[in-house]
Amino acid sequence: MKIKSVLLDDKAIQRSLIRIAHEIIEKNKGIDDIVLIGIKRRGYPLAERIQKQIAKIEGVEVPVGSVDISLYRDDLQTIDDMPRINSRNLGVEVKSKKVVLVDDVLYTGRTARAAIDAVIDAGRPTMIQLAVLIDRGHRELPIRADFVGKNVPTSKSELISVELSEIDGQDAVKIFELV
Template sequence: MGTRTVLHEADISRALTRIAHEILESNRGAENLVLLGIPTRGVTLARRLGTLISGIAETDIPVGALDITLFRDDLSKHPTRSPHPTEIPAGGVDGRTVVLVDDVLFSGRSIRAALDAIQSIGRPSAVRLAILIDRGHRELPIRPDFIGKNIPSSREERVNVRLHEHDGAEGVTIEA
């Protein structure tokens, strides 16, 4: 069985560049756009996307972090989860298009928690979802708007996203 690499550093970079262009196209520009990453790697990916979009659109894109810990439905199973700080950019989310950013989409439960967390802080005009890896196996009716790569996997496999900022290496692997 073992581990196999499905994305290398250059693949991640290309996927993020494509997603940045897709976000701008979908939003018809950068106006009223806010990126919120879901800790931990989603925040890093949101920052990278913010830099890419800012470079393409030639304007600063607000980027923040959205902690979902207290909105999760599995807190009783994992009570030791420690919250991360929520950082909402100046101007908040009201009336803006919020793009949630995460590394892997699996069951959809983290995204449901993120939607609840957003509702607790404001009322965006729209919420979109950008995911680096969509591995399937949804338990909730959640679908990403922007996908880096679809990677079909079994429930028993583990998808690992490694980013330089957290892991000192970059790539996506699947462990059987």
């Protein structure tokens, strides 16, 4: 793989998450009954960061949970074409809540669909919304994000890499050319 560009640095990621937090509050007319659920692995720390921004704005911490989906991604190595849900325990109650799923990159939509299934299996939410740091296009399912940090039109020969300090030691979004 050859790096093409750094799309977002740490400050740009922070600005995107602040904007997403404001948009979540605005679209839902406040934070009543909001629950954030991060799609592991990198969606969870993003959900925690959004929670902190919402707390700064509203003075209240919304609950944060996670859903663990092991995905054999078709943009890396295809082993299986469906995401696997490893745990149904989300860590938060979703029944009658407004759930905001948080992920790093929206690509085919398969991960989001599996996460939606896991949330519904855990309880019937009032609604499910999707927040992503990067939307790169190429959807295979009719899924769209409600909140997007950055739209990045890509080719299928490119890879988006999100690095977060909690996991990778630094914050950056990079695009690579698969060679």
